[in-house]
Amino acid sequence: MALLIYTRAHDPAVWAAELKVLAPDLDIRIHPNTGNPNDIEVALVAKPPPGLLKTFPNLKLIHAFGAGVDAILADPHLPRHVPLTRVIDDRLTLAMTEYVLLHVLRFHRQVDTMAANQRNRAWKWLPPVDASERVIGIMGMGTLGMAAAQKLSQFGFQLVSWSRGLKAVDGVTSFHGDEHLDSFLRLCNILICLLPLTPETRGIINRRALSLLPRGGYIINAARGGHVVEADLLHALDSEWLSGATLDVFDEEPLRDAHPFWTHPKVTVTPHNAADSIPAQVAPQIVDNIRRLQQGQPLLRLVDYKRGY
Structure with a gap:
């Protein structure tokens, strides 16, 4: 399973390293080095540019870096048939x-x-x-x-x-x-x-x-x-x-x-630093949802597209 990381607010390499510790089998790709877009099944994103997520035809899960998902939902091209989950830290x-x-x-x-x-x-x-x-x-x-x-x-x-x-x-x-x-x-x-x-x-x-x-x-x-x-x-x-x-x-x-x-x-x-997620503490939630996706189990912390959170 290939996972794409897109963020400009965090160091993606740090997140990739934490995820690899918990899930060595994950094929992790950091934007813009996405490789074949058909491979991407999970996207871990913070404020992705409009239209980016639509370019992955086999996307099965969109996971936010944090609790807020408004920047993701603002994408007019967002593939809303794909489950969106968030972090509760x-x-x-x-x-x-x-x-x-x-x-x-x-x-x-x-x-x-x-x-x-x-x-x-x-x-x-x-x-x-x-x-x-x-x-x-x-x-x-x-x-x-x-x-x-x-x-x-x-x-x-x-x-x-x-x-x-x-x-x-x-x-x-x-x-x-x-x-x-x-x-x-x-x-x-x-x-x-x-x-x-x-x-x-x-x-x-x-x-x-x-x-x-x-x-x-x-x-x-x-x-x-x-x-x-x-x-x-x-x-x-x-x-x-x-x-x-x-x-x-x-x-x-x-x-x-x-x-x-x-x-x-x-x-x-203050520069949007009231609270931020620490990769080592949040990575287990992300990996847990990826495993649930792989095993056909219910996803946790699902976002209701209609309510917006």
């Missing part, structure tokens, strides 16, 4: 929880303001805000959202959540569906986006949504850049409606040199 979940917690506490404990005061040699006492008075809203209550909620609850924050479908979680006031989005947003002092990117969620954090947040709110987006309308976010920051934003993902990546986010005093930019 406990370490990735932990890393995302670390990222969310770090930036929630940075805002909650006014770290940026104190850092600015230090640079100005200004000894200023800042009145604290009790965690019980701070409402944190999480958009997206999948594996990542639930893990973040569990950790944040230990600090005594008020937690609310919004998802496309109802997700009941202990200690979290849950909202769902378009009809309850406004009610959710009006509560959020800190808004965390961990949604999958689908046609329904693209641009969901827009001018109207931002205007519904309480004045002085903070945005953390660690999901996909397409969730945020960047011009609308800049307007909300420049008008002093929002206190700030931490952004790990963007419409265009890498972020272009002239983008105003780089130098905006209220924006923290």
Whole structure:
């Protein structure tokens, strides 16, 4: 069985080596050295160029490098009769929880303001805000959202959540569906986006949504850049409606040199590294699905093409 690796975000040779340890029989080919396209039965991909996957007529499985599959689904030529599977990585979940917690506490404990005061040699006492008075809203209550909620609850924050479908979680006031989005947003002092990117969620954090947040709110987006309308976010920051934003993902990546986010005093930019998969930990999942394919067993972590995740 021949497996194709396509990625520009990882070192494909490292992944190939880890896969070979677990499956020495695999014929692994790294794009663009694909050989005969008829040989390719499995494609392990991250952001493949449109039309690439269609060129393999005997493709039987498309496996994503991570949990997000929106870039794969965006391909208008994607062979949707081929099963698409993704990675659910406990370490990735932990890393995302670390990222969310770090930036929630940075805002909650006014770290940026104190850092600015230090640079100005200004000894200023800042009145604290009790965690019980701070409402944190999480958009997206999948594996990542639930893990973040569990950790944040230990600090005594008020937690609310919004998802496309109802997700009941202990200690979290849950909202769902378009009809309850406004009610959710009006509560959020800190808004965390961990949604999958689908046609329904693209641009969901827009001018109207931002205007519904309480004045002085903070945005953390660690999901996909397409969730945020960047011009609308800049307007909300420049008008002093929002206190700030931490952004790990963007419409265009890498972020272009002239983008105003780089130098905006209220924006923290991180280079899409909130969480990433480690090959040695994720390779067993990929090989397991390849073996299942070979043996005619049900595949794990299948993506629903209609739902987009």
